Amino acid sequence: MNKKIAIVIDSTNSANGLLINKILPYLCENNTVYLFTIKNDKQIIGLKNLNLIQLDSALNTINNNINNLKATKLKNIMFKINKLIRGTFSSLFWLGQFKWYARKTENKLFKLDKKNNFDIIFAVCYPFSGLYGAYRFSKRKNKCLVSVIFDYYSKVNNSHKYSLFKKYFIKKDLKMENKIFKYSEKILMSQNLSDEYLKIYSNLKITGFPIIDESIYIKNSLNQLDNNPVMFYGGAFKEGVRNPLPLLEVMNLLKDQPISLNICHIGDYSSLIKKFSKYCNINDFGARPYEFVQEKIIESQILINIGNENEVQIPSKLFEYIATGKPIVNFYKNNICNKILEGYPLHLNIDAMNINRDIAQEIYDFCINNLNKRVDYNFIQSIYKNYTIKNYVENIIEIVEKTNNKVEK
Secondary structure, X not given: XXXXXXXXXXXXXXXXXXXXXXXXXXXXXXXXXXXXXXXXXXXXXOOOOEEEEEOOOHHHHHHHHHHOOOOOHHHHHHHHHHHHHHHHHHHHHHHHHHXXXXXXXXXXXXXXXXXXXXXXXXXXXXXXXXXXXXXXXXXXXXXXXXXXXXXXHHHXXXXXXXXXXXXXXXXXXXXXXXXXXXXXXXXXXXXXOOHHHHXXXXXXXXXXOOOEOHHHHHHOOOOOOOOOOEEEEEEEEEOOOEOOHHHHHHHHHOOOOOOEEEEXXXXXXXXXXXXXXXXXXXXXXXXXXXXXXXXXXXXXXXXXXXXXXXXXXXXXXXXXXXXXXXXXXXXXXXXXXXXXXXXXXXXXXXXXXOOOHHHHHHHHHHHHHOOOOXXXXXXXXXXXXXXXXXXXXXXXXXXXXXXXXOOOO
């Protein structure tokens, strides 16, 4: 096959980047891959046939460096200052910031295409500006563009959280999104969250998240050291997207029970989590590398999913939890995650808006009754085929094999 593939993404150790990481080894087997990104994960460095191209972003670099610090008062102060700077910058210069990143992506693609003549461009949202830059390049050079959508950018509530002209920019984003989707040879969308997209775009394919793999299941052999449940949550908390308070309230109600919570997190609620961890059975690890998070998942017997507050984003970690076969407690505010878990035997759905002592006891009983239990991997694979790495890679390879160097638009 030996195609030349360009992939544009924000960071390979972001939530979406980690999904792409899982398929890179397969893509690099018989193709030459050029990865355009702000920040790279150490795990992919050294992959055969992989070329890394850095897209610098000062604001993102500062933010990543702060998130990697240990939880201290200094980190909290630095986080708030950086948030203020980013918010002010986004409010006043959103369009300029967007165009800057899009043009930087476009120019980098042009420069390297002169030497390499890319066969196909995979552009992953986020960032949408990178996807737009890849679209501009592909259209001007008449290249095949595949848009990989893990979230609907234009419909996410916090896309322009700090923007002074929110309605204007959302309307503008919808127009750009429509242009990109219409041009794309294929749109790979993680989940069918909107039937209108299927009606509008004949080139759309629902692919799921590339997460579930037998290697994850094997690594997650359960600890059976004692009978005290250890729960785990890892992810980002952001206002308007995901809130840890229902989980913290449960831990407060269970503080006299022999159950503990390990939590790794970034975002807007660090102070609140730290406050609860002082008098509840909570081990607050703050922001930690992906490898550390994986270790804590392996060490824990019960996994916690906190659903998003909006209906256009699904936590990809839910499928990573499913891949382990371990019991899952799902806090929800809408029914999206509940529907996904319908076929998974070891789960408990908890209404995040209705936390009380009886609910906390129900969670405790679920953890005790399902301690050290697991769902068989073959059963998981049969129910969630669209979310296996194998299935996702097959979809990608099929597109790559059918792609010609140029497409008629």
